Amino acid sequence: MPRRNALKEWSAAAPFLAPNFLGFLLFTLMPVGVSMVLSFYQYDNITPAKFVGTANYHRLIVDPKFWASLANTLIMMLGLPLTMFGALLLALALNSKVYGRIALRTIYYLPSISPLIAVAVVWMWIYNADQGIFNSALARIGIRGPNWLGDISWAKPAFIFMGIWSGIGGFTMLLYLAALQDIPRSYYEAAHLDGAGAWQRFWYITWPLLGPVNFFIIVMGIIGGFQAFDWQYVMTGGGPAGSTTTIGLYIYNNAFSYSKMGYASAVAWVLFIIIFALTLLQWRMRQRFGGAAQYE
């Protein structure tokens, strides 16, 4: 391409690109670089940054609180299979010719689009030890319920349960619904003619064809799970005894409560690398499955 031409093309494109690109550069690209650099420094946003080499990463490896928050985050993702199962059932039901599909879909979607903080405030009340719905219901059948959010063995399950409630009819169900609608009807008609029952049609046609979307949902679910913050911040503050401190909360606390911005950046980069690896895996699998271009 001749040089003059390239210049001319660039000057035509620049006015369109510039507004978005400058903001993108300032608030996304540069921060990624700065975060990388910061992870090799000691910095509190007041005194000048001090280069410490890989010390932040060394510390991270032997920091029991880092590993605990990573484990907490992973454990609180354990509801994902249940969310997927429920979402698939819902999608199958809503994909049939049932009455009021749109209204039902709207009802099931509401929890997932609700502001997380408002949901947290409502559920704090539901989980309330003395007067919450759960414990009042349990009291009626003579069981004394635990202090859900204040009990070290019940706080994590409490968040898992909330996650299933809020996730079951949301994004996951929509992806299943879109995937189900992509399966050609002729497959089912052919199977029907061959005498396949409903269960066989699901097991030999639907389920295998849901492979790519299943994998996509798992990866997106894990990536989303790694960024859990809002509920834990408001409902337990990461307690009791740090048992619900997620990796996001740990980064926030280090950066903004203890002013250890270098260390917090190092933890954030570890999180980034985990998510990057998962995304790469997702791309590889997508290529292997072929097609399904929408799950980019």
Next chain:
Amino acid sequence: MENSRQKLGQLVLFLLLLIGGLTMLLPFVWAVATSFKHPQWMTSHPTDLLPRDAEGHLSLYWRNHVAVWERTPMAQHYIVSLTVAIAVTAGRILTSALAAYAFARLKFRGRDALFLLYLATLMIPGEVTMIPNFILMSKFGWMNSYAALILPGIFTAFGTFMLRQFFLTIPADLEEAAMIDGCSRLGILLRVIMPLSAPALATLGFLSFIGSWNDFLWPLIVTNTKDMFTLPVGLAQLQGDYARETTLTMAGAVQVLVPVFILFVIGQKRIVEGIATTGMGGT
């Protein structure tokens, strides 16, 4: 015979789904009912699902909702949240549309590489960029300001990606005709592409507005006085200050939830289609 059995099956499925859906909504129903309950009745009958006055007669005790506005800066949080959500949405639609047009229609060297760079940043977790952006805001002297709440939220790769995908589906001959008529590139974007992209712009608009309205972590970091809190930050503060007054915290939560419910019911077709076709939840 077969037909009526099918109809019966559908009815059973519908009823099952309806019961399931109402169960899902139970926390919200309970929150709304509680927000209209007299605080005294709440103390004596905390799990009563119906709103009642102090003597136990059915009635809507709207004083709780007024109390939220009188005793907390809820009105101010509403102003901040609305301003931020509208500005972020408008800014995102405008800058994304411009960039998306360049990526979809103009040829320039390095276009595909640049687009790939945009795509790659979609997976960067907010935790990575929030610390440098916080430092940037404090260096700019933007802490606790509308600039900090709005500007970093505008320039997302998601909006550009979504609109570019949509622009690509618009046939190019329409633009060629406009070009022959002497229309400029910007004129084509504004007069041909944008009107044809109304569904995609609406989807991006709804997702941006709701995303901004619901966002908690960033406003939490960059604001430090109540007059600059957005609704979620203000609600978290309210929960902390009045944890024992459940009728008040529920009234606050309901006031934050209701605008999202209304927006979602209005725009649900666009939102659902947008999410299903891009395979992304937005923001």
